[in-house]
Amino acid sequence: AQSVTQLGSHVSVSEGALVLLRCNYSSSVPPYLFWYVQYPNQGLQLLLKYTSAATLVKGINGFEAEFKKSETSFHLTKPSAHMSDAAEYFCAVSDIRAGTALIFGKGTTLSVSS
Amino acid sequence: GAVVSQHPSWVICKSGTSVKIECRSLDFQATTMFWYRQFPKQSLMLMATSNEGSKATYEQGVEKDKFLINHASLTLSTLTVTSAHPEDSSFYICSARDQRARLAYEQYFGPGTRLTVT
Numbered sequence: 001a002q003s004v005t006q007l008g009s010h011v012s013v014s015e016g017a018l019v020l021l022r023c024n025y026s027s028s029v030p031p032y033l034f035w036y037v038q039y040p041n042q043g044l045q046l047l048l049k050y051t052s053a054a055t056l057v058k059g060i061n062g063f064e065a066e067f068k069k070s071e072t073s074f075h076l077t078k079p080s081a082h083m084s085d086a087a088e089y090f091c092a093v094s095d096i097r098a099g100t101a102l103i104f105g106k107g108t109t110l111s112v113s114s
Numbered sequence: 115g116a117v118v119s120q121h122p123s124w125v126i127c128k129s130g131t132s133v134k135i136e137c138r139s140l141d142f143q144a145t146t147m148f149w150y151r152q153f154p155k156q157s158l159m160l161m162a163t164s165n166e167g168s169k170a171t172y173e174q175g176v177e178k179d180k181f182l183i184n185h186a187s188l189t190l191s192t193l194t195v196t197s198a199h200p201e202d203s204s205f206y207i208c209s210a211r212d213q214r215a216r217l218a219y220e221q222y223f224g225p226g227t228r229l230t231v232t
Contacts (some may be wrong), residue, residue: 102221105157
């Protein structure tokens with residue numbers, strides 16, 4: 001069975017500071033990994049995904065994540081936080097078999113202060 | 115890009131009534147759609163997998179007689195919450211997989227439906 005663990009349910013940073021949101025996965029087969037962002041009362045927006053190509057994945061809004069198989073991690077980073085980055089972030093895993101659903105982590109709330 | 119819509123975007127119903135939520139793939143055909151539920155301040159939990167023309171597969175703990183799923187066409191799946199109760203109040207989100215997709219990760223999410231049962 002697959003699962004993801006997001007360390008830290010709430011992360012607070014200052015505007016301009018580094019953002020680091022942690023995600024560790026468990027999977028018995030090669031995984032696909034995703035980061036989504038959700039703003040209040042809205043749906044999910046895909047930030048980036050790892051699909052077994054490059055281990056360093058660049059996404060939208062300046063976010064990137066690195067797949068580290070040895071650490072079973074897929075942490076999300078952004079060099080400089082912006083106020084508009086304040087939202088809920090979800091890490092998700094899927095396996096490579098066609099037609100499988102995404103399994104989501106519990107989410108991390110990112111707060112950005114001025 | 116691939117677009118998935120949900121209707122309605124929000125609905126309020128009285129306890130004991132039923133409500134239907136639609137999930138449509140607007141510019142692609144979806145052989146598989148997924149239904150998720152998200153309670154306030156919580157993550158998305160997979161409820162069921164819906165395959166066109168066949169019965170849905172429900173996750174453990176999800177009542178199939180309460181949450182009726184119909185995937186009658188390649189562009190439409192519906193979730194009907196029967197005899198709704200206040201504890202069914204939640205944010206329901208669907209996702210759809212493009213039939214032409216070669217890769218399993220090509221799934222697209224709808225904007226969600228907020229259900230409030232009074």
